[in-house]
Amino acid sequence: MAAADSSSAALRRRDLCSRGIRLAGKMRSDVIDLLDTYVERQGLDASASVAVVEGVPMAAVEHWDEQTGTQRLLENLAAYRAFRALLAQMLEEQQEQLGEADAALGQALAAVLLQVSAFAYHLEELLRLESRGPPSEEGAGPPPPSHLGLFERKLWGLGVLRELAQWAVRSARDLRQLTKPSPGSSLAPSPAESP
C-alpha cells in the first residue's frame, strides 16, 4: 500500500514538474516579450545596465547543486511570491502614471502578474505533495525604494523584469532536477551537477 502511494505520488510529482517546466518556459518567453514592451514604452535603452535591484530576489545562487529538492522549491516559491507583489506595484504605478493611454503595457504586466501568481500556486502544489506544505505568505513584500526618482524607478522596474526572466530559467532547471531519480529520499541532494 505504501509502495503504491509512493509510486502514485512520484507520478504526480513528475507530472507537476513537467508542467512546471513548461510553465516556466512559457513565462520566460512572455517576460522577454514584456521586457521589449517595457523598454519601448518607458523610453529606456535595452542594454542599460541595472545594479543590484533592491528588494528583488536573485536567481543566481552559490552551491546550487548542494540544495535539496525542498530547498529549491521553497526558494522558488519565496521568489515568485515576491515577484507577485513587485509586479502588482509596478502595475499600479504604471496605471497611475499612464492610465489607459498605455493599455498594451498594462495588459502585458497584468498577464505576467497572473502567470506569476499561477506559477506560485503550482509550486505550492508541489510542496504540498512533499507533505511539506507551503509556508504562509509574509505580506505584500518590500515596497520599492521610495527615494528613487521617476527614471530610477523605471530602471528598477527593468531590473525586476530581468531578474524575473532569470528566475524562469532557474525554475525550469530546478524542476528538471526534481524529476531526476535520486537515492534515498525522493528529494535528497542529487550528485553534484552544475545548473
Added chain:
Amino acid sequence: MFDCLIWIFVLLCSCIADENSIRDADIFPSSPEIERGSTLKLFCVLGKRYTPHRNASHIIWKLNHELVPWEDYDIVNETVSSITIHNFTYSKAHVKCFTKYLGKEQLLVHTEVKTGFPPETPGNISCIYYFDAKLTCTWTSGRETHLTTNYTLYRKVMTEGGVTLPNTVRPCKSKTESCSFVYPDTPFSSSFCFQVKAENVLGEASSDCVPIPMEKIEKFEPPEILSVKKITGVKQLLTVTWKMPEKIIPSQGLICQVQYRNLYSNSSEIVPVPQNSAEKTGSFNLTGLWDSTEYSVAIQCRSVESIFWSEWSREKTASTEEKAPSEKVDLWRVIESSRSAGIRSVYLMWKPLNSFPPSGRILGYKIQYFPENHPALKMTNSTTDEKFNLRLNEEAYNVSITAYNSAGNSPEAILRIPSTGEKTSQIIETVRTFTTNEEVVVEWIASEPEVTEYVVEWYKELETDPFSRSWQYVSNSTNWKTNKKNFEPFICYNISVYPVYGYKVAAPYSVQTYVQEKKPSEGPVADTGIPGKNEVTIKWKEISKGKRNGFIRNYTIFYKPEDGKELNETVNSDVLQYRLKSLQANTQYTVYIMASNEAGGTSGEPKTFKTLKFNKEDIIFIALPVGVSMLFLLGLWITCILKKHAFKKVCWPDIPNPAESVAVEWPFDTSMVIIAISCIKEGIKWREKSFSDSHFMTK
C-alpha cells in the same frame, strides 16, 4: 440695444425653464423591458400646459393602436394616469398615451415595451488558446432571452484556498456566446478556471468556474514543410523536412503527424513522426510508397498535453523514383487483307500496363518487327500513342512492343502475324453470348484444353476503323463477362474469340449479338411488280443494317382488298418475296410489310395495286377463235370474189329450160356425133376447171 438684451435674456430663461412646463406629457418607465408574462405598469403624466382644462381622466391609452380596456386604467392623481396589464406576452409592443377632449384625440407620448426572459446559466464553456495570439472561449447561453444580454468571461486562478479573481485581471465582455482575450493578455497557466456571467435587465446568472488548464487547449501555428524529395537510388521513398513554428513553448513535449496523399490513387495515410521539442526543424522518411508516383505531403503538430492539433501545413508535392516497367503491355492486332501489290495493313494496338502499383509515367513505346524467316531484317519504330499501323507484305512477321520510362524498358510483348492465306486451326467449336441485368457474358468451348489464353474482341458491325475495336485478354477461362455499359443497345456487335498460344493467334470464332433490341426503325418497302388477275408477287429489300435494331426474325405481309378483310402471311427472314394467291380479280388491294425482331415489328409504307380483270389465258381462249373465224371469213370472201363465175356455175348452174328447148332430130351423122361428143368433153373440161378454181380460192 437695451431692449434687445432684455429679449435675449427672456428667451434664454424660457429655454432653461422646467422641462415639465414645456413637454406635453411624460411616460415612465420609458422603454421598459419586462419579463414575458409578467404585469406591465405604465404611468402617463400630463404636462402642466394642459391643466386645468384637461386632467388625468382625459388620458386614454393605446396598445399597438388598440384601446386599452378601461378596467386596466387607474387615475393616480389629477395629472397622472396609469395602466396595468397582466400577463403581458407581446415580445414587442408600442404603447401610446393620448388625451381625448371634446371628441378629439391628441398624442401625448409613446414608448416601446419589450419582454423577454432573464438569462439562463451559461454552460458548456470551452476554450482554445491560439498560442500567443488569443484565448477564445465559447459557451451556450440556453434559452433565448429576447433582450439585450451581456456576457462577461472571467479568468480566475484556482488556489488551495479557493478561486480568486486577481483584481489586476480584466474580464472579457461580449454580447454573443464567445469572447477572446488577445495577446499580451494571454497569460499561460495550468491553474485557471473560466466563468461566464450572463446579465440583462431581468437578472443575471453565472456559471461555475470551469477549470481548463491552458496546456490542454493550446493550438499552435502549423509547421512549414521545407522540402519533400526522393533520394537518388532509393526506391519507394520520400524524405520530408519541416520547420517548427516560431511561437511554441520550448521544452514542450510535441507530437507531430505527417499526411501523405497518393495523387494517382487519391488515397492518403497519416503516420506519426518524432519531433524533438528543442529542435527547430524535423525530418522523416516516408517508405513503402509506390514507384514513380506523385505524393502530396502535409504535417501538423500539437503539444502532448493538448487536445487540439494545429492546422495542416501547406502541402508540398514530389514523386518517388521511377522503376522500369515490370510487365509487358497487352498487345493485339487487326489484319486487313492485301489490297494492292501484296501489301497489307496490320493495325497494332496495346493497353497501358496493368501493374499495380503503376510503374510511373511511360515515355513511349518501341515497335520492332521482322519477317519470321529473316530476323536480320528487323525494323524499329517508336510512338507515344497506344496504336500503330504497320504496312507489311504477305510474309509471316513477328511483332513486339516495349514500353519505356526514364528507368528502363518493360519486357517485350510479342505477337506473330501469319502470312496471307495461311490457314490456322479452328480450335473454338462454338461461342455463345447472352446478357444478364448488368453484364454481357461470352462463353465458348475449345477443342484443345491446352490453350489457356484467349482474346475476346468486339466492335460494332458498322465500325470501319480497326483501332476502334475493343478487346481483352482472358486467361485460364472459357468465359468472359463485361459490364453491359461497354455495349450500346440496339447496335449489332461482332464478337470474336481468338485462341492464343504463346505468341501465335489461331483462327477466331465469330458471332453477332445485340445486347438489347428494339423494334426496327423502319419497315421494308413493298414492290408489287405487275399484278395478275388472282396473284401478285410482292418483293422487298432488307432493311439497312443500321436500322434493324435487332436480328430480323421474320417478315409479315399484310394485304387487304378494298372493302375487305385484312389478311397476312409470315415468312422467314431469309425470304424477300412472296406470291399472294387467290386474290379477287379487278380489285384494289393495299399491301405493307412488317419486319420483326425480338422486340417488335415495324411496318413499311403501304402500297396499293389492282388485280387484272382478265388474265392471259382468258385472252387466249377468247381471242384465238375469234381471230380464226375472222380469217376464214375473209378468205372465203376473197375466193368468192375471184371465182364468182365458177361458183355461180357450180352453185347456180344454168339448167336449160325444157320449155325453151327445140326438138330436133338427133343427127346420127357421124360428124354431128363427133361434134356432140366434143361439146360434151368441152363441157366436162369446163366443169372440172371451174371446180378446181373454186377449190383453190377456198384454200
